[in-house]
Amino acid sequence: MTTSPSNPPTSKDSSSIFRRLDSVAPASDKAAPAGAEAGHGLPTNLPDLADRLAALNVQADRWASPDLQAQLRATPSRPIDTVLCNILDENSEAPLEAHVAAEFAPDLVGGLEALAKVSGASRVLAAIGHDCPQEQARRIRDAFVGTRIVPIVLRSDYPQPNPVLLIHQITRRHVRWGQPPTDQGIVLLDAAAAVAVGQAVNLAKPMMSVPLAIHDYTHRATHYAIAPLGMRWRELLDAFEISTELAELRAGSPLRQIRLSIDDVITGGELMLSASWPEPRVVPDPCIRCSWCVEGCPVRIRPEALLDAAQQEDLYTAGRLGLDSCIECGICSYVCPSHLPLLKGIRVLRKSQTGSRKR
Amino acid sequence: MIPAATRNPKALTILPHSGMNVREYFSLHFQGAVFPLTAGVILFGWRAAAVIMLVFLGTLAGVSIWRKIGSRGAQMNYAHALWLATLLALMLPAQLAANHLKGEYGGELTWPLPLAAGLLLAMFIWLLGGLGSGRIHPVIVTYLFIAALFWDLLIPHVALDHNRLLLGDVLNSSPLPAQLVEKEPWLTRLAPPGVDGQREQPATESLSKYTSGREKPARGWLPLQGLLRDNLPPLEDLIIGGRPAPIGMGSAVAVIIGGLFLLYRGVIDYRIPMIIVLVEFAALLILPIPSAVTDHTQWHWLAMRRSDVGWAAGITFANYEIMASPTLFMAFFLATAGPLRPMARRARTIYAILIGVGSAALQLYMDASVGPYIALLGVSLLTPVMDYRFNPRPLV
Numbered sequence: 001m002t003t004s005p006s007n008p009p010t011s012k013d014s015s016s017i018f019r020r021l022d023s024v025a026p027a028s029d030k031a032a033p034a035g036a037e038a039g040h041g042l043p044t045n046l047p048d049l050a051d052r053l054a055a056l057n058v059q060a061d062r063w064a065s066p067d068l069q070a071q072l073r074a075t076p077s078r079p080i081d082t083v084l085c086n087i088l089d090e091n092s093e094a095p096l097e098a099h100v101a102a103e104f105a106p107d108l109v110g111g112l113e114a115l116a117k118v119s120g121a122s123r124v125l126a127a128i129g130h131d132c133p134q135e136q137a138r139r140i141r142d143a144f145v146g147t148r149i150v151p152i153v154l155r156s157d158y159p160q161p162n163p164v165l166l167i168h169q170i171t172r173r174h175v176r177w178g179q180p181p182t183d184q185g186i187v188l189l190d191a192a193a194a195v196a197v198g199q200a201v202n203l204a205k206p207m208m209s210v211p212l213a214i215h216d217y218t219h220r221a222t223h224y225a226i227a228p229l230g231m232r233w234r235e236l237l238d239a240f241e242i243s244t245e246l247a248e249l250r251a252g253s254p255l256r257q258i259r260l261s262i263d264d265v266i267t268g269g270e271l272m273l274s275a276s277w278p279e280p281r282v283v284p285d286p287c288i289r290c291s292w293c294v295e296g297c298p299v300r301i302r303p304e305a306l307l308d309a310a311q312q313e314d315l316y317t318a319g320r321l322g323l324d325s326c327i328e329c330g331i332c333s334y335v336c337p338s339h340l341p342l343l344k345g346i347r348v349l350r351k352s353q354t355g356s357r358k359r
Numbered sequence: 360m361i362p363a364a365t366r367n368p369k370a371l372t373i374l375p376h377s378g379m380n381v382r383e384y385f386s387l388h389f390q391g392a393v394f395p396l397t398a399g400v401i402l403f404g405w406r407a408a409a410v411i412m413l414v415f416l417g418t419l420a421g422v423s424i425w426r427k428i429g430s431r432g433a434q435m436n437y438a439h440a441l442w443l444a445t446l447l448a449l450m451l452p453a454q455l456a457a458n459h460l461k462g463e464y465g466g467e468l469t470w471p472l473p474l475a476a477g478l479l480l481a482m483f484i485w486l487l488g489g490l491g492s493g494r495i496h497p498v499i500v501t502y503l504f505i506a507a508l509f510w511d512l513l514i515p516h517v518a519l520d521h522n523r524l525l526l527g528d529v530l531n532s533s534p535l536p537a538q539l540v541e542k543e544p545w546l547t548r549l550a551p552p553g554v555d556g557q558r559e560q561p562a563t564e565s566l567s568k569y570t571s572g573r574e575k576p577a578r579g580w581l582p583l584q585g586l587l588r589d590n591l592p593p594l595e596d597l598i599i600g601g602r603p604a605p606i607g608m609g610s611a612v613a614v615i616i617g618g619l620f621l622l623y624r625g626v627i628d629y630r631i632p633m634i635i636v637l638v639e640f641a642a643l644l645i646l647p648i649p650s651a652v653t654d655h656t657q658w659h660w661l662a663m664r665r666s667d668v669g670w671a672a673g674i675t676f677a678n679y680e681i682m683a684s685p686t687l688f689m690a691f692f693l694a695t696a697g698p699l700r701p702m703a704r705r706a707r708t709i710y711a712i713l714i715g716v717g718s719a720a721l722q723l724y725m726d727a728s729v730g731p732y733i734a735l736l737g738v739s740l741l742t743p744v745m746d747y748r749f750n751p752r753p754l755v
Contacts, residue, residue, distance in 0.1 A: 164755055174755040254375040285381045286434055288491040289697030290626070299754040302702055305746075325753035335377050337384040338491075 017099050021239055022209040022228040042117055042201065046072040046080075046187075049118045053197065056206040057229075060193035062270045063252050063328075064090060064097070064161045066181060068193055076182040080119040082171065084181075085112055085126040086190045087140065088154065088161035089272075090253045092131050094222045096213035096272050097161075101126075101191040102136035104198075105143030108191055111198030112149055115187055124149045127166055129156030158253055159329035163188050165298055177327050192271055210268050216242050217276035227266055234262040237275065248278045255330035257343055285338035293332035293342055299325045303332035303342040310345035315356060318349045326350075381490070384626070385438040391621035392445050392692065398613035399449065399606035404519050404527045404555070407606045409456035410473045411448040417477020418444035425485040434489025440481060446498045446692060447480055448473070449607025450685070452515035453529045469512055476505055493698055494739045499732045506729060514728075515603040516558045520550035527555035534558045540565070544593045545601025561603040562683035563727040565590045570723040574652045582651040583662065584672050587679065594675070597682035604683075611682050618691030631700060631711045632690035638715025639686055643677040646723055684722050689731040690714075699739040706745035713738045 043049040050072035053059075061067040064086050085108070089095040101108050116124045126144065128137060128151050144151055152170060154160060160169065166188070167175050173184040181188040189197070192211055199205040209228045214236065216223065223240040237244050249260040251270035258270065293303040301322030309318040323346065332342040400407045422440045426432045457469045480501045487493040487500070506513055519527040533554045535541060540559045541548060550556055568574040569586050581590075596602045600610035608614065621627045647658035650668050659665060663673025681687065694700065694714055701707050714734050721730030 168754060176755050250375070257375055279375075285436065286489070286491045288381060288384065288439075289702070290384060291628075291697065291702055292625075294702050294751065295625075300751045301753050302751060305702070321750060322753040325755050330375060334375060335379070337379045337381050339376065339380070 016103060018103065018211060018224045018226045019239070020226045021231065021236070022226055042114060044118070046119055049115075049201075053200055056200040056204065058193075058196045058200045058207045059268055060189055060196070062190070063256065064088070064163065065190035065193050066163055066188060068189055068197075071180045071182045071187055071189075074180045074182045076180075076185060078183075078185045080121050080182060080185050080187055081123065082186045083112055083116045083119065083121045083124045084167070084170065084186055084188045085124075085149075085194050086161060086163065086166055086188060087132070088127055088129045088156040088166065089132075090158055090161045091215060091272060091274070092129075092156070094213040094215040094272050094274070095129070095131075095133060095136070096211060096224065097191040098129065098132045098136040098140075099213075099224060100195060100211045101128075102139040104191075104195040105139055107195045107198035107202070108140075109143050109147055109149065109198070110202045111194040111196070113147065114201040115189075115194075115197060116148070119187055121187065125170060126151050127170065128153050129161075130154065131156055158255065159298055159327060159331065162298075162327045162329060164325075164327050176324055178324075207268065210266065210271060212236070212266070212271050212273065214240060214242065214273045214275060216240070217274060218243070229266055229268055231266050232262070233260060233264055233266065233273070236266070236273075237262060242275050248276050250274045250276075253330070255334050256328060257330055257333065282339045284340045287338055287340060290337060292335040292337070296331045296335045298329060298331065299327055301325050303346065304340070306349060307340060307342050307345035310349045313352065315349065315353055318353070323349055323353065381436060382438040385436075385442040387624050387626050388442050388621065389445060391617045391624070391626070392442075392449065392607070394617035394620065395449055395607040395610070395613045395688070396445065398600060398610040399453070399608075401524050402518055402600045402609040403453035403529055403606055404523075404525060406456040406529050407453035409470070410451055410453055410606060411445070413456065413470060413473035414444050414448040414451070414477040414480075415441065417474040418447075418480050419477075421478040421481020422484070425481050428485065431485050431489055434492060435481075435484055436490045439490050440484055443480060443484065443498050444477055446607075447476060447501055449688065449692075450498070450502050450605050451476065452513060452603075452605055454515065454517065455512065457530055472505065472509060472512065476501060479504065491698055494742050495736065496693060496696060496699055496739065499693065499736050503729065503732060503736075514564065515561055515605060517556040518545070518601050518603050518609060519556045520548075520554075521546055521601065523550065523555040529556060532556040532558045540590060540592050542589075542593070545596045546599070559592075559603060560590075561728075562591050562597060562679065566680060566683055567722075567725075567727045569652060570648050570727075571725065572649070572652070572656050576652055580651060580653050583649070583668050583676060585651075587672060587675055591679055591683075594678055594682060597679070605685070608685055608688050611687055614687045614691060618687070621691065621695070627691070627695035628700070628704075628707055630704065630707050631695050632687075634708060634711035635690040635694060635715045635718070636681065636686065638712050639719045640677050640681060642716050642719035643680050643723070644673055646719055648676070648723060680719075680722055680727060684718075684727040684731055685729075686718060686722075686731050689718070689735055693732075694735050699735070699742060701742050701745040701749065703746070703749040703751050706742075706749035709749075710738060710742065710745060713741070 050069055087097045087101045089097050112124050126149050130153055164175055164177055167173055175181050175184050196207045209226050212225050212227050214223045227236055234244055244262050251258040251260050252272055254274050287304050305321045306318055326346050330343045418440050422435055426435045455469045455473050483497040483500050487495050487497050517529040517532045531554050533551055535557055592602050598611045622629050645661055647660045648662045649656045650659055650662050650665050662668045663670045701710050717734030718731040721734050
């Protein structure tokens with residue numbers, strides 16, 4: 001098969017759910033002990049680990065996995081005592097994290113153990129969804145046998161995978177949206193990030209490709225791929241024969257309403273994509289104070305009042321109403337009978353808040 | 360995790376939205392009102408259905424005109440207006456659908472009144488801001504407005520006999536021989552031949568006259584136990600149905616089932632009706648009432664502690680007040696309205712307590728048939744303050 005940017009080489013290991021769209025050979029089944037084979041010792045502190053990972057292009061900054069570099073470089077106010085791996089999937093129709101964790105389990109274990117060693121964490125936890133496919137759950141649990149990684153099975157109803165809710169659910173610690181979990185003594189990363197850390201630390205393998213999942217709502221099918229960084233989404237859609245004419249692309253759960261352009265490139269940010277028909281335009285009705293947004297909000301704030309504050313550009317009131325606690329899950333917009341742009345309003349407020357802080 | 364009051368996001372198809380809209384939202388409410396509405400039509404006959412249709416027609420006509428007036432007109436929504444029309448119709452008596460009235464009312468035409476009430480409702484919806492706006496319930500304002508002008512016409516006097524249901528005529532009735540109320544339970548008694556029901560004084564009248572001191576007993580002395588024994592119908596008739604009442608309040612069971620349906624569908628908060636009823640019950644036991652009406656009536660706090668009243672009579676009296684008055688209807692269908700009630704749970708608790716206490720006081724000392732409405736009207740004006748003062752505590 002000739003290769004070109006528009007026709008990347010593809011290969012699919014028959015046992016793997018992932019279709020390789022990069023030219024890199026699959027990783028071996030066994031990961032070397034932490035820091036051994038690569039000829040480098042394990043770094044002794046997190047900033048050094050961050051440097052090593054940055055040199056190998058290992059990065060993760062997405063909804064379910066806060067900025068890894070920022071976590072490792074932060075000066076925590078309390079010692080790190082927990083490494084938490086988030087294997088929950090925000091969209092059960094595309095259980096990417098579960099598949100990544102199962103397929104690259106040795107690298108996952110290596111990455112978590114390396115992080116625990118360097119940070120001095122006394123416990124390593126892995127949150128697994130209750131709806132994790134059985135085969136994948138078995139493989140993950142088997143990989144944890146003999147290690148100090150403790151699997152925790154949680155109900156993965158959306159938006160439980162969000163770090164704020166996950167940390168609160170498991171440890172009862174409070175981490176606000178945008179605040180690094182290391183402030184509360186926790187390093188949190190998702191399965192894909194842990195695998196990348198494991199491959200970087202143990203095999204000195206740079207992160208040049210990422211695992212992705214695309215749920216095609218038009219055909220009700222989910223496709224998994226290992227795609228190179230820098231590849232355009234358009235090429236990815238072509239590889240899976242998803243029509244680019246009709247597709248409305250959203251990163252992560254569709255509820256979060258993060259639209260992507262098909263000409264954007266894969267950067268290693270969000271790894272789960274959904275493709276669906278374009279949304280029809282809806283004219284919102286006035287707020288009827290049904291309070292469904294308040295009752296549905298997982299962090300117990302008042303989205304309808306925040307929309308009011310956004311319309312009046314009132315940052316003070318927005319702060320009183322819990323703007324800093326919002327995790328941008330989009331449930332408020334999902335349940336609103338009036339089709340109000342609640343999530344949009346909150347994002348506008350956050351932008352204004354950031355702008356005013358910079359000034 | 361706090362469950363959302365709608366479909367599970369994991370089951371969403373294509374759009375990042377539940378699919379719920381304003382029309383469906385109010386149709387859910389209407390499904391809850393079907394229970395008291397059906398009970399009302401059965402208990403009060405075809406004239407009740409006529410009153411409901413007249414109110415609907417008036418409201419639709421009014422909304423179709425007022426929607427075109429100003430920016431407030433754009434805030435009016437047909438589904439919302441029809442829901443409010445349903446509530447208003449349930450608060451009116453069935454006898455209003457009359458071309459002429461027999462007996463003591465001397466041939467007045469009353470069918471334009473529900474029609475006009477519907478038009479008036481549309482005007483108040485416009486005036487008070489339309490969908491989602493305002494802290495004043497347009498239905499309560501409309502009802503009180505017409506009550507102020509046509510008080511006597513709004514007093515229900517007849518319920519159909521149990522073997523004349525649905526098709527009977529509430530105007531085809533005869534007065535009771537020499538007493539105010541029929542003491543025999545509705546399920547066992549029979550109306551005289553040739554009539555469909557018996558005209559009697561509604562329970563709210565008897566209660567209001569007694570507790571407000573307006574009662575003028577025939578023998579110059581009426582104890583509380585005498586009121587309960589002689590001047591009020593059996594309590595089970597107020598619960599099941601069969602006594603004169605507004606269309607939607609003839610059967611407390613139907614109102615409760617409708618309210619439970621709304622709770623089940625997640626459109627109302629259980630705290631509000633539960634706290635209103637409990638607090639009002641307690642207030643009715645505590646607030647001063649006469650142990651006996653005489654020429655020099657005295658009101659007593661915690662009257663059931665007196666030896667001439669007793670706990671049994673006190674509790675029975677409170678039950679009558681709750682069942683006879685619009686308390687249950689107000690608690691489930693009016694007080695839970697979005698624009699009226701606060702958003703935070705703590706604020707809703709305080710809101711419900713204030714309504715319960717206010718409703719009890721106004722029922723006792725003003726009138727049992729409008730006291731709950733006026734209490735709700737007053738307390739709902741405090742909702743913006745409660746919204747400002749109480750915010751939900753964020754998780755983090």
